[in-house]
Amino acid sequence: MGTSLALQVVRVSLNDGTKSAYRGSVRPYVNFSAEQDADLLNKAMKGFGTDEDMVLMLLSARSNEQRQQIKATFKTAYGKDLVSTLKSELGGLFENLIVALMTPPTSYDALQLHKAIKGVGTEDDVLIEIMASRTGEQIKDIVKVYEKEFNEKLEEDIRSDTSGHYQRLLVILLQASRQEGVDEENVEKDAKVRSEDDLYAAGEGRFGTDEDQFITILGRRSAEHLRKVFDAYKKLYDADMEDSVEGETSGNLENLLLAVGKDLRLIRRAGTDDDTLTRIMVSRSEVDMLDIRACFKKTYGASLRTTIQEDTTGDYQKALLYLCGAGD
Numbered sequence: 001m002g003t004s005l006a007l008q009v010v011r012v013s014l015n016d017g018t019k020s021a022y023r024g025s026v027r028p029y030v031n032f033s034a035e036q037d038a039d040l041l042n043k044a045m046k047g048f049g050t051d052e053d054m055v056l057m058l059l060s061a062r063s064n065e066q067r068q069q070i071k072a073t074f075k076t077a078y079g080k081d082l083v084s085t086l087k088s089e090l091g092g093l094f095e096n097l098i099v100a101l102m103t104p105p106t107s108y109d110a111l112q113l114h115k116a117i118k119g120v121g122t123e124d125d126v127l128i129e130i131m132a133s134r135t136g137e138q139i140k141d142i143v144k145v146y147e148k149e150f151n152e153k154l155e156e157d158i159r160s161d162t163s164g165h166y167q168r169l170l171v172i173l174l175q176a177s178r179q180e181g182v183d184e185e186n187v188e189k190d191a192k193v194r195s196e197d198d199l200y201a202a203g204e205g206r207f208g209t210d211e212d213q214f215i216t217i218l219g220r221r222s223a224e225h226l227r228k229v230f231d232a233y234k235k236l237y238d239a240d241m242e243d244s245v246e247g248e249t250s251g252n253l254e255n256l257l258l259a260v261g262k263d264l265r266l267i268r269r270a271g272t273d274d275d276t277l278t279r280i281m282v283s284r285s286e287v288d289m290l291d292i293r294a295c296f297k298k299t300y301g302a303s304l305r306t307t308i309q310e311d312t313t314g315d316y317q318k319a320l321l322y323l324c325g326a327g328d
Contacts, residue, residue: 023287023288023289023290023291024284024285024286024287024288024289024290025285025286025289025290025293025323025324025325026060026061026062026063026285026286026289026323026325027063027286028062028063028065028066029061029062029063029066032062032066032069034066034069034070034072034073035073035077037058037062037066037070037073038070038073038074038077038078038082039077040054040058041054041055041058041059041070041074041082042074042077042078044058045085045086045089050089050090052090052094052315053315053318055086055089055090055098056094056098056315056318056319056322057322059098059101059102060101060319060322060323061322063286064101064104064105064286067101067102068104070082071083071102082102083099083102086098086099086102087099090315092316093274093278093312093316094314094315094316094319096274096278097278097281097282097316097319097320098319100278100279100282101282105138105283106138106141106142106145107145107149108282108283109130109134109138109142109145109283110142110145110146110149110150110154111149112126112130112279113126113127113130113142113146113154114146114149114150114152114157117157117158117160117161118157122161122162124162124252124255125255125276126276126279127158127162127170128252128255128256128259129259129279129280130142131170131173131174131256132173132256132259132260133259136176136177136178137176139173139174139176140176142154143155143174143176154174155171155174158170158171158174159171162252164253165212165215165253166251166252166253166256168212168215169215169218169219169253169256169257169260170256172215172216172219172220173219173260175219177220178219178220178221178222179220179221179222179225180222181222181224181225182222182224182225182228183221183225184228186225187225187228187229187232188232188236190217190221190225190229190232191229191230191232191233191236191241192236215257217229218257218260219260226260229241230242242258245257245258246258274316277312277320280292281320281323281324282323285323289323289324289325290325292304293305293324293325304324305321305324305327308320308321308324309321
């Protein structure tokens with residue numbers, strides 16, 4: 001595998017506010033028939049060998065809701081669990097990707113968070129990516145599913161594995177209480193809380209009470225409101241809010257502040273992080289993959305499709321390219 005694609009991406013969610021209604025690369029299949037698809041999958045996995053091309057072309061061209069209907073129909077028609085059957089027929093990275101596609105989005109997010117927290121160490125990139133990019137309603141659903149599937153409370157698990165201001169912002173996001181729309185009266189006030197005189201205690205290198213207030217603002221304001229706050233900050237101080245955050249914070253707190261406040265980023269580095277690549281391609285294919293592709297090209301000077309082709313192989317590569325969508 002190549003070394004140019006990796007834990008990367010996603011300068012998207014809050015950029016210009018002018019996106020069309022649908023920016024995903026995968027749409028619900030128009031002439032959908034769960035019965036026909038279940039039959040095709042059964043034939044693809046029947047007898048000697050498996051028609052991997054049929055599996056990947058069919059499942060990557062259906063929405064997650066349609067995949068759940070196929071799964072239910074397959075069970076009724078053939079008395080077998082589709083996911084278990086796919087696991088027995090496939091292998092490696094391709095199997096992981098297909099199983100991810102077959103998992104309901106909320107269950108998938110809950111599982112990824114559980115693995116990130118309960119594994120060896122804490123995978124903070126996963127916490128940041130999911131908590132910063134999901135809507136309030138999605139987070140509420142994740143919290144419910146997490147407790148149902150793992151008999152544990154997500155907030156308690158996050159508190160046990162994090163600390164400080166980073167923990168505080170994660171917990172605020174977990175409350176799923178971000179406002180809707182723009183509070184015009186508070187845009188300039190929110191921008192001023194980021195003033196160096198008020199916020200960063202004269203070179204002392206520590207956070208004061210205004211930092212708590214800033215974290216609360218980022219955790220509770222809407223994306224639309226924060227866009228206006230960033231614009232107001234630029235006019236007030238002739239500086240970008242992101243530069244101020246990067247200059248005054250570091251580590252997980254910096255990454256989470258940037259992700260919530262402006263964009264969601266995965267950092268390009270040597271090697272391909274296939275867990276991250278799979279998670280992004282699966283979870284964003286019906287949300288904003290077209291924006292991810294555009295921002296990837298702007299940031300790295302290469303198309304996401306070309307980079308996937310250079311850094312991955314086989315059926316895994318083919319499935320990723322289907323999820324990426326046609327063109328650049």
